[in-house]
Structures are given as C-alpha cells and as structure tokens.
Amino acid sequence: MDITSNPTERIGRNPSLSVIIGIRNWGLDRLEVAIRSHRSSNTEDLEIVISDYGSDNSSAVRKIAERFGCGYVYTDADVWSRSAALNAGIRIASSQNILTTDGDIIFSPRSHEVLLSNLSRMPDSVQIIQCRDLPEGYGAEGLSSFDWDELCSVSSIRPRWGMGGSATFTRALFSRLHGFEERMTVWGGEDNDFVQRARRSGALLNWVEDPAAQIYHIWHAPDSRGASPAGAKTIEQNKKILQNDHTIVRNLSRSYRGSAPFVPTVSIVIPIGERPGSLRESLSSCLRQTFQDFELLVVSDGSGEGLRPILNAFDDKRIRLLELGESRGPGFARNCATALAQGEFITIHSDEDIMLPRRLERQLAAIIDDCAGSYGGSIGFDDQTGALTLNPGRRAFDCASMMFGRTPSHTSFLVRRRVLEHYRYNENFLVDSEYHLLNRIARAGIRLTHCGHYVVFRRIHANDPAGTYLSAQKPTAGISKAMARSTVSADRDHQLGKASRANPQAEMDLSEVIDAIRHLPPRLLAKSMRLEFMVPLPGSSDTFKFLASALASHRSITFEFDSEGSRGIVAVTIPLDDASSSQDDIASRFARIGTIASADEVVLPLAYPNLPILEHDLLSGPDRKGETLGVGRDIEGILRVIGKHCGRCVLSTGEDDGYRLDLPPLGPATGTLVRAKLGGFLTNGRRVDAEV
Amino acid sequence: MKTETVIESSERTTTVRYTPENYDAYPPAAMAWVDGRVIERNRDREAAAHALLLFPFVSGRLCPARGCGVDVAKPLRELFLPRNVLIEGVEMAPARIPTGTRTAIVCDGSYRSAALLKTRKADLSFRLSESAYTTLIGPRNVVVASNFGVFANQEGQLNILVPAIAAALLFCEDLGIVRLVLPVHDLTAEEAELLGRLSALLASVNISVETPLLGMDFAALSRSLPDLSGLEIFLAERHEHITCVEDLPDFWLAQLLLAQASGDRTATTQARDRVKILLRRGCRLSAGEQDLLSSAQSASNGQVIAQPDMKSTT
Structure with missing residues (x-):
C-alpha cells in the first residue's frame, strides 16, 4: 500500500517547482545534504517530494522528509526502479514544473531560478544541468556547509553520457510521455529514454550553460549496479528499450491520477446534439478504457436539460460539461472543446458510437517516432440488427489517399491537441467538416500512423446524422477534394491518384472483429451454440428425422457441410433463445446422432445466425447477398442437395407449409444449378413433392 | 538542426x-x-x-x-x-545584402491587425493561411497558403507571429519588402526579449521591424479600430473557419474598446460579458487584455476608472 503525505496541504498554494527525489535504501546522510541544498535555494516556494521505493529504513526516511517539510510517498516494492519512484513522486507533486533528481545531488542556490527561467522561455523542453563529480573527501560528512566556489574548483565535469542526475520539465510534458519508462528497473537509461521521447514529441533538450546553475554529485563509494550477472542483465534490458522502442507514450496500464493537479494525457471530446439517446452506452465505453488517464469533455450542442442527470449518474470527476446553448453544429462544438481541452492528445468521439476497451491504449502505443497521433479501423453496426460493416482505413495517412480514397472514420483518430488548435473544423460545413479537416492535416504533412486495430463501433441507424445529411455530405467531401485537386496540375493529379491506389487498406485479423462483438449493446446480440462433430453425420433417415424434430423445437439450425468427401453435416449451430434448454441438454441430445468434437457458445449480432455467415459477409462485402427460399419439409432431400453444392445453409421454421432456407452467396453457375435442383422442393408457387 | x-x-x-x-x-x-x-x-x-x-x-x-x-x-x-x-x-567572404522599398504589415487576423491598417500606412498586407489551397500574391495583399503556422508552439502575440515573419522573410526580396510591421501590443517579458533579438536578426539582413502598437494605451488603440461593419468584414475574411464573427474574442475585445471610447455603458457591458463567456470556453487573453476586462468589470460595478485618454474622446 502507498503511504502519502503531501506538503501542499500545508503550503496551501501551488509551488513554482516540485523537486522529486527517488530513493531506495539510500544513505540518509547524503539525502539530508541534498535536501539541505534545495532548501538553501533562493527560490523559496519549492516543494520537495521524497519518493521512497521500498526502503528498509522507511520510517527514518519519512522522519527526514518531515523534518525538512518534504512530501513523502512510500511504495512497497521488491525491486528498485528509479523510473517508478520518480513517477510516484510526480503523481503527488503539486507544481506544474517538475525537477527530478537523486538523493546524492546538490544544487547551487540559483539553479532552480535558472531552470524556471529557462522553462518559462522554453515550456516545451527538458532542461538539463551538466553534473560535476565531487572527489573523495567530499562525501556527506564533509558537506555540513556549501562553499560553492570550492566545490566548483575541486570537482570534475561529467561527460554528457546521460542526463547527469537531474531533468526539469513541465507536468504537461510528463503527461504527454506518460512518465518515465517503468519497464526499466534499477537505474540507468530512464533519463535518456525520457528525453528521446520528449524530443520526438516536439520538446527540445537544453543543456543549461548558465554558471549560476551548478549541480554536484556527492562522493560515495560506487554502488554494485552491473557487478552481478543479474545487474548486467538489467542494464542490458534497459539499453534494449532505449535503443529499440520508438514509441512516445509509455506505462499505458498505469495511472498517474492523484490528489495533485492532474493534466490528462488524452481529452475525449463528445459533442452531443439534440438526442443524447445512446449517450450512456457511449460514455460507459469511454470510462471502461484500459488506459485511464483521460478527461471526458462533453459538449452540449443544444441537447437540453436531460443531459446533466445522465452525466451526474456516472459520478466521475473526469467528466466535464461544456454547455453551448443553441445548436451550432458539430464543427463549432468540436472547436470549442479543443479550446477547453487539457489533454495532450484529443480524440473525437460520438454520442452514438462505442469505443472498444483498448482503444486509447492501442492508439497511444502506436504513436512512434515523430507522429502526431494515430488512427484505427472502425466497425459500423446497424442499430436494429447488429449487421456489421468494416472500414479498416488505409494503411498510410497521406494527402493522396485523402484526395482520392475512402477516408478512415474520423472518430477513430487521436491527434495532438496543438495540431487541432491550429487546424480547426470549418464551421461553415454543417456536415463532414471532419473530412475537410483531415484533408488539410494530411496536406500539412502531419504524420499519423495506423494502430493496426479496430478501435470503435460506429452506430448506423435511420436517424444518424450521416444518413440524414447524406445529400449534403457528398457535396461537402466533393468540394474539399475539388479544392485540393484544382490546385495541382493534371499530371500531378494523376500521380496522386496512382499513389492513393498504391496505399492499400490496413489488414486486420477477423478474429479481432469477432472478439469485439461482445462490446455491442446486448439487445443486438444473440447467443447460440455450435456443435462440431468428430466425423460427418451419417445420411440415415433416423438422422434426418432427429434433425427435423430438433428444428421444430429450436426453430432454426445452421448446417455446415464437409467440403470434401462425404459432403455430410459436420457442424450445427443452434440458437440459445430457449431458456428451457441448457447447453448441456442440447449437446447430449445431439450426441445421439454423432460424436461431438466440440461445443462452443457463440455470441453474434442478430443479423448473423452463425459465425461462417458473419465471416463470409464481412470478407466478401455487403454487395454479395445470399438467397432466401421457401421450401417444403423434405429436410433430407433439401440437405442432400445443399450439401453437394454449398458449404452451409440455414433452415428455419415459420413458413406455413414448410421451412425458410437461407443460402450463402453462390457463383452464377452454382446458383443456377442449386435452384434447379431445389425446384421440386420450393413452396413459392410450386408444388411440394414430399413431406417428412 | x-x-x-x-x-x-x-x-x-x-x-x-x-x-x-x-x-x-x-x-x-x-x-x-x-x-x-x-x-x-x-x-x-x-x-x-x-x-x-x-x-x-x-x-x-x-x-x-x-x-x-x-x-x-x-x-x-x-x-x-x-x-x-x-x-x-x-x-567570412562579404556578400550582397538585398534591399527594397516596401513596407508590409504582417497580419494575424487580430483586432490589432485591423487597428494597424489605420495606424501605419503600409504598402501591403502579408498573412499565412492554412486553409487556402493556393497562394494569392497581389500588389497590396499577399496570402500565402502554408503549413508554417503549425510550427508556432507557444501562446503569445509575438510567438504566434514568428512563422509568418519567417514566411515573409522568404518572399521579402521578390516583393521588395524592407520593413515589417507587427501587430503586437502587449508582450510577455520573454516575448519582449525575443522581439529585441528578432529585430536584430532581421536588421542584419536589411529588414527593419516596427511595432507601432506596442505598449500603446488601449484608448489610443481604440481610435485606430475600424467601425463595426469594417471590423466584421476584416475578421470574417481572415478567419475562414467561422460562420459568425461574434464567436471571436477579437471581435468583442474590439467592441469593448469601441464601446468604452464612446462611453456606451450598455455596449461595454455586453462586450465584457461576451468576452467572459468566451473566456469560459477556453479563449486566452494577454495580461493587458485581462486588465482591460477587469477595468470594464469595475466600471460596471460603479467604480470610476481613471482613463485620461478616454475623456478626450467622450
């Protein structure tokens, strides 16, 4: 358990700088000397936080912290991690400016002032003071007072290998990078890693060269880091992370929300129009994210009185409401939200849509090198049937694809706030201002990367704004494309078109869609049971009699046939809408006609009776439709025909004098042949030859 | 780099x-x-x-x-x-330094830019546009389609102008520009330092920098503002993403200045309240503008604010 005491409760206001010292089983005498040097600073409103990462002598450390008026946080830990210790300290620190350092580094009195001055000139930076090493004889015991001129003359300057024991930056930068890398244990590499990520995210590294700012390393006997095989392995692991991991945002399973002023890493923006009908589902999906350091900015764009109670019911301090009064359109609402957002990244969400739980985690993890954000695939779902349509998005985000190709869903984007502060939604476009925005961002050369996953469910229903304004939407996108294309030569236009075609859709595993289905609203889902037989079922009349009886009781069965050899039935899927039949009962009943290899519960949208049909529809696209026929009750004859030519079919009860037969999409020749062979069984205006 | x-x-x-x-x-x-x-x-x-x-x-x-x-x-x-x-x-070898004759106002679409058009006679207005698809170069107006603007990463009247100054510098010789007029009025201490260093740099390449509004009293600044319709046209043309100039803090700050100058208490209150609403929506003001807002607040609370310059206009 963490033990925390926060000095700002006593100070009562935010200090200009929080000094964070991470320690574990540290020499207390050195720690005292280090704290004394900070307390001698001519910057008076300093906050010092001691982050004790599992010291054996924690009570002694705490006493020192109390004696010098420092904040103190203790973390129970088996292995020393300087990164985790600093992050824990920053979490409870109360200043917007952070100085991380060690318990054996002393600072000259004007160092803090210089660092703060530099930070005010370069807010997006990491300020580093080059450390000087004190020689033997200048240990803690010899530093009862500080003669800075003497210390300067006896010390030796340390090369710029690392960050030299201190780094100063803003809390906003900390939130953007989401802390020091906690996979790095013990110490070594974490400062460098932090600075490299800061630079890739747009913050510069400044080596402070003001002689008034001096820091010294108190002499002590070298520690044992790296001496043992385990230590060497740790150093190697840290080095690998530093060299090979090009991501910017880290520690995505952790949260640094604390009692201190919190700067969220992400602002989720949800503009809400006049009908916040699906808002609860939408908000819940945001709050269930695996990455939790976000704020949720709800913009009421004429949504009326009903909104506030819905938000209050969530009782979550991360939810902020911006009320705009009259509706001015989504572009205006989103621009207003950008102006108020505190997060370093903004993701636009819709009150109609559902975020997949790992959306933020995956999109943040995808931001590599100097990318300003990421995007992902979206899955459209019909609000009545749950039918799915996929928009995986293009693999690369570029100007050509925006000018010619299908756009990734706007609500799958996560972008740096500063990009959206410059590139705003054009409020003149009542719909699809997002397309125009993305077009301009692509043209600007802002780098965004595909995260390689589906990240959001997009609701599609009759009242969807995209549907309502479809007639306006096409011209808007067309205008935007035309503006972009009209300014380039015909040759260049041709080149861009070619480049767009060369940018393929992102490839994502269908299993991801199937896994995501459980996050759809429960009312759109149906459970079923798929029984796979060890060998294809025998084509005996007893088998077909049993199947007819099962069909009568379960009302619908999906049959899958052996694609080679016997062409017999290899699996059946039965809906689980009958509460009276347990899964075990069903399995034991079907075991009478064949040995069951596996019995799996399947959760699918209502639109899909079974998994193969869902897979087929998603892979072949909505244009390739299957066929539905009314057939008589000769189940044996029907299944024998289907088994020879089709991989699967669905038989359902409900027709007055027969069954409903759903066939998968078939090729022209196969379709003609199957329809001809089924001719004798059809009930649609034809005689039914046989009855079971 | x-x-x-x-x-x-x-x-x-x-x-x-x-x-x-x-x-x-x-x-x-x-x-x-x-x-x-x-x-x-x-x-x-x-x-x-x-x-x-x-x-x-x-x-x-x-x-x-x-x-x-x-x-x-x-x-x-x-x-x-x-x-x-x-x-x-x-x-080390000596090299030609270009020269020119023309004065350009670097426009940022603020009410200060609008005031500058009256304060300082200039040959042309130069501005960046992130939403225009082509550059417009005319004798009196230059609108450069560019992504330079996204390179400004700090708040502040000068900080956000710096990319536009960089772009102007690239075009200076072609357009015969020798003088840049900046619409800055109220700078932070850091920006004031930067202005000095930036002016020295431009001077070394034969470009002078003028800041006629810098430190000017708000009352004097208000006398240079265009009337309401002129202001609306000016702002609408330079903020292409908006549908209504009343959404811009610059519109209401200008209105506040004009209302104070004319002694119109009702209009002052309305403008002040609108700026406050925009502040709640995340708009940011300079220290001077915050003081202006506070003085308007105090005035409406019945306190007498000493504004010598205002007296001469009312």
Whole structure:
C-alpha cells in the first residue's frame, strides 16, 4: 500500500517547482545534504517530494522528509526502479514544473531560478544541468556547509553520457510521455529514454550553460549496479528499450491520477446534439478504457436539460460539461472543446458510437517516432440488427489517399491537441467538416500512423446524422477534394491518384472483429451454440428425422457441410433463445446422432445466425447477398442437395407449409444449378413433392 | 538542426526540409512548405527564415545548407539565447545584402491587425493561411497558403507571429519588402526579449521591424479600430473557419474598446460579458487584455476608472 503525505496541504498554494527525489535504501546522510541544498535555494516556494521505493529504513526516511517539510510517498516494492519512484513522486507533486533528481545531488542556490527561467522561455523542453563529480573527501560528512566556489574548483565535469542526475520539465510534458519508462528497473537509461521521447514529441533538450546553475554529485563509494550477472542483465534490458522502442507514450496500464493537479494525457471530446439517446452506452465505453488517464469533455450542442442527470449518474470527476446553448453544429462544438481541452492528445468521439476497451491504449502505443497521433479501423453496426460493416482505413495517412480514397472514420483518430488548435473544423460545413479537416492535416504533412486495430463501433441507424445529411455530405467531401485537386496540375493529379491506389487498406485479423462483438449493446446480440462433430453425420433417415424434430423445437439450425468427401453435416449451430434448454441438454441430445468434437457458445449480432455467415459477409462485402427460399419439409432431400453444392445453409421454421432456407452467396453457375435442383422442393408457387 | 530550402517547381511549392540532431526537438510536420516559388533566394535571409520557423525546436546547432554570412551569424546565435546554439557554415567572404522599398504589415487576423491598417500606412498586407489551397500574391495583399503556422508552439502575440515573419522573410526580396510591421501590443517579458533579438536578426539582413502598437494605451488603440461593419468584414475574411464573427474574442475585445471610447455603458457591458463567456470556453487573453476586462468589470460595478485618454474622446 502507498503511504502519502503531501506538503501542499500545508503550503496551501501551488509551488513554482516540485523537486522529486527517488530513493531506495539510500544513505540518509547524503539525502539530508541534498535536501539541505534545495532548501538553501533562493527560490523559496519549492516543494520537495521524497519518493521512497521500498526502503528498509522507511520510517527514518519519512522522519527526514518531515523534518525538512518534504512530501513523502512510500511504495512497497521488491525491486528498485528509479523510473517508478520518480513517477510516484510526480503523481503527488503539486507544481506544474517538475525537477527530478537523486538523493546524492546538490544544487547551487540559483539553479532552480535558472531552470524556471529557462522553462518559462522554453515550456516545451527538458532542461538539463551538466553534473560535476565531487572527489573523495567530499562525501556527506564533509558537506555540513556549501562553499560553492570550492566545490566548483575541486570537482570534475561529467561527460554528457546521460542526463547527469537531474531533468526539469513541465507536468504537461510528463503527461504527454506518460512518465518515465517503468519497464526499466534499477537505474540507468530512464533519463535518456525520457528525453528521446520528449524530443520526438516536439520538446527540445537544453543543456543549461548558465554558471549560476551548478549541480554536484556527492562522493560515495560506487554502488554494485552491473557487478552481478543479474545487474548486467538489467542494464542490458534497459539499453534494449532505449535503443529499440520508438514509441512516445509509455506505462499505458498505469495511472498517474492523484490528489495533485492532474493534466490528462488524452481529452475525449463528445459533442452531443439534440438526442443524447445512446449517450450512456457511449460514455460507459469511454470510462471502461484500459488506459485511464483521460478527461471526458462533453459538449452540449443544444441537447437540453436531460443531459446533466445522465452525466451526474456516472459520478466521475473526469467528466466535464461544456454547455453551448443553441445548436451550432458539430464543427463549432468540436472547436470549442479543443479550446477547453487539457489533454495532450484529443480524440473525437460520438454520442452514438462505442469505443472498444483498448482503444486509447492501442492508439497511444502506436504513436512512434515523430507522429502526431494515430488512427484505427472502425466497425459500423446497424442499430436494429447488429449487421456489421468494416472500414479498416488505409494503411498510410497521406494527402493522396485523402484526395482520392475512402477516408478512415474520423472518430477513430487521436491527434495532438496543438495540431487541432491550429487546424480547426470549418464551421461553415454543417456536415463532414471532419473530412475537410483531415484533408488539410494530411496536406500539412502531419504524420499519423495506423494502430493496426479496430478501435470503435460506429452506430448506423435511420436517424444518424450521416444518413440524414447524406445529400449534403457528398457535396461537402466533393468540394474539399475539388479544392485540393484544382490546385495541382493534371499530371500531378494523376500521380496522386496512382499513389492513393498504391496505399492499400490496413489488414486486420477477423478474429479481432469477432472478439469485439461482445462490446455491442446486448439487445443486438444473440447467443447460440455450435456443435462440431468428430466425423460427418451419417445420411440415415433416423438422422434426418432427429434433425427435423430438433428444428421444430429450436426453430432454426445452421448446417455446415464437409467440403470434401462425404459432403455430410459436420457442424450445427443452434440458437440459445430457449431458456428451457441448457447447453448441456442440447449437446447430449445431439450426441445421439454423432460424436461431438466440440461445443462452443457463440455470441453474434442478430443479423448473423452463425459465425461462417458473419465471416463470409464481412470478407466478401455487403454487395454479395445470399438467397432466401421457401421450401417444403423434405429436410433430407433439401440437405442432400445443399450439401453437394454449398458449404452451409440455414433452415428455419415459420413458413406455413414448410421451412425458410437461407443460402450463402453462390457463383452464377452454382446458383443456377442449386435452384434447379431445389425446384421440386420450393413452396413459392410450386408444388411440394414430399413431406417428412 | 540541418535545414535546406527546396523549390519543387512541378508542385509550385517552396519547401523547408530539416533534419533534427542530438538536442533538437522534432517539428510537428514532415516538412514546412509555402505554396508558391520563391524566386530570389538570398542565403542570409534564408538562414534567418529557417531559424525563425524552427525557433521552438532548435537546440545544439543550426546548419543551414547554404550557410550564412559572418555578420548574420551573431544575431542568429543570439536569437536562441539562453540556448547555446552553434551556427554552422559561416562564410567570412562579404556578400550582397538585398534591399527594397516596401513596407508590409504582417497580419494575424487580430483586432490589432485591423487597428494597424489605420495606424501605419503600409504598402501591403502579408498573412499565412492554412486553409487556402493556393497562394494569392497581389500588389497590396499577399496570402500565402502554408503549413508554417503549425510550427508556432507557444501562446503569445509575438510567438504566434514568428512563422509568418519567417514566411515573409522568404518572399521579402521578390516583393521588395524592407520593413515589417507587427501587430503586437502587449508582450510577455520573454516575448519582449525575443522581439529585441528578432529585430536584430532581421536588421542584419536589411529588414527593419516596427511595432507601432506596442505598449500603446488601449484608448489610443481604440481610435485606430475600424467601425463595426469594417471590423466584421476584416475578421470574417481572415478567419475562414467561422460562420459568425461574434464567436471571436477579437471581435468583442474590439467592441469593448469601441464601446468604452464612446462611453456606451450598455455596449461595454455586453462586450465584457461576451468576452467572459468566451473566456469560459477556453479563449486566452494577454495580461493587458485581462486588465482591460477587469477595468470594464469595475466600471460596471460603479467604480470610476481613471482613463485620461478616454475623456478626450467622450
């Protein structure tokens, strides 16, 4: 358990700088000397936080912290991690400016002032003071007072290998990078890693060269880091992370929300129009994210009185409401939200849509090198049937694809706030201002990367704004494309078109869609049971009699046939809408006609009776439709025909004098042949030859 | 930071390419570009433009591909203070320094820009546009389609102008510009320092900087503002993403100044309240503008605010 005491409760206001010292089983005498040097600073409103990462002598450390008026946080830990210790300290620190350092580094009195001055000139930076090493004889015991001129003359300057024991930056930068890398244990590499990520995210590294700012390393006997095989392995692991991991945002399973002023890493923006009908589902999906350091900015764009109670019911301090009064359109609402957002990244969400739980985690993890954000695939779902349509998005985000190709869903984007502060939604476009925005961002050369996953469910229903304004939407996108294309030569236009075609859709595993289905609203889902037989079922009349009886009781069965050899039935899927039949009962009943290899519960949208049909529809696209026929009750004859030519079919009860037969999409020749062979069984205006 | 200007004739764009080095930050876009070809490319002005454009991102050293003259190297280095930035490729041989005759107002679409048009007679107005697809170069107006604006990464009246100054610098010789007028009125201490260093840098390449509004009393500034309809047209043309100028804090700040100047208490209250609403929606004001708002608040609470200049206008 963490033990925390926060000095700002006593100070009562935010200090200009929080000094964070991470320690574990540290020499207390050195720690005292280090704290004394900070307390001698001519910057008076300093906050010092001691982050004790599992010291054996924690009570002694705490006493020192109390004696010098420092904040103190203790973390129970088996292995020393300087990164985790600093992050824990920053979490409870109360200043917007952070100085991380060690318990054996002393600072000259004007160092803090210089660092703060530099930070005010370069807010997006990491300020580093080059450390000087004190020689033997200048240990803690010899530093009862500080003669800075003497210390300067006896010390030796340390090369710029690392960050030299201190780094100063803003809390906003900390939130953007989401802390020091906690996979790095013990110490070594974490400062460098932090600075490299800061630079890739747009913050510069400044080596402070003001002689008034001096820091010294108190002499002590070298520690044992790296001496043992385990230590060497740790150093190697840290080095690998530093060299090979090009991501910017880290520690995505952790949260640094604390009692201190919190700067969220992400602002989720949800503009809400006049009908916040699906808002609860939408908000819940945001709050269930695996990455939790976000704020949720709800913009009421004429949504009326009903909104506030819905938000209050969530009782979550991360939810902020911006009320705009009259509706001015989504572009205006989103621009207003950008102006108020505190997060370093903004993701636009819709009150109609559902975020997949790992959306933020995956999109943040995808931001590599100097990318300003990421995007992902979206899955459209019909609000009545749950039918799915996929928009995986293009693999690369570029100007050509925006000018010619299908756009990734706007609500799958996560972008740096500063990009959206410059590139705003054009409020003149009542719909699809997002397309125009993305077009301009692509043209600007802002780098965004595909995260390689589906990240959001997009609701599609009759009242969807995209549907309502479809007639306006096409011209808007067309205008935007035309503006972009009209300014380039015909040759260049041709080149861009070619480049767009060369940018393929992102490839994502269908299993991801199937896994995501459980996050759809429960009312759109149906459970079923798929029984796979060890060998294809025998084509005996007893088998077909049993199947007819099962069909009568379960009302619908999906049959899958052996694609080679016997062409017999290899699996059946039965809906689980009958509460009276347990899964075990069903399995034991079907075991009478064949040995069951596996019995799996399947959760699918209502639109899909079974998994193969869902897979087929998603892979072949909505244009390739299957066929539905009314057939008589000769189940044996029907299944024998289907088994020879089709991989699967669905038989359902409900027709007055027969069954409903759903066939998968078939090729022209196969379709003609199957329809001809089924001719004798059809009930649609034809005689039914046989009855079971 | 290694920098280079590339003219891509097939695309009619001028691109600034860069390669960040050890201490540099990575800029927000893959490259910086302006739509349009810069014809006359003076080496020193190009280096100064690169330095200004990439000002928030350079640390360690600046290496313009074509180098720079020795007389430009010092102000270039000092521009970055307190960063210690080394300038690479410094040439000792004397080189031509371009000149010109024209004065350009660098427009940022603020009410200050509108006031500047009346305060300072200029030959042309120069501004950047992120939403225009082509550059417009006319005798009196230059609107440069560009992504330079996204390179400004700090708040502040001068900070947000710096990329536009960099772009203007690239076009200065072609357009005969020798003087830039900046619509700054109220700078932070850091920006005031930067203005001094920036002016010294531009002076070294024969461009002078004027800031006629800097530190001017708000009452005097209000006398330079256009009337309501003029203001609406000015702001609407320069803020292409909006549908209504009343959404802009600049509109209401100008209204506040005009109302105070005319002694119209009702209009003052309305403008003050609208600015306060916009503040709650995240708009940011300079320290001077915050004082202006406070004084309007105090006035409506019945306190008498001493405004000597106002008396002469009411």
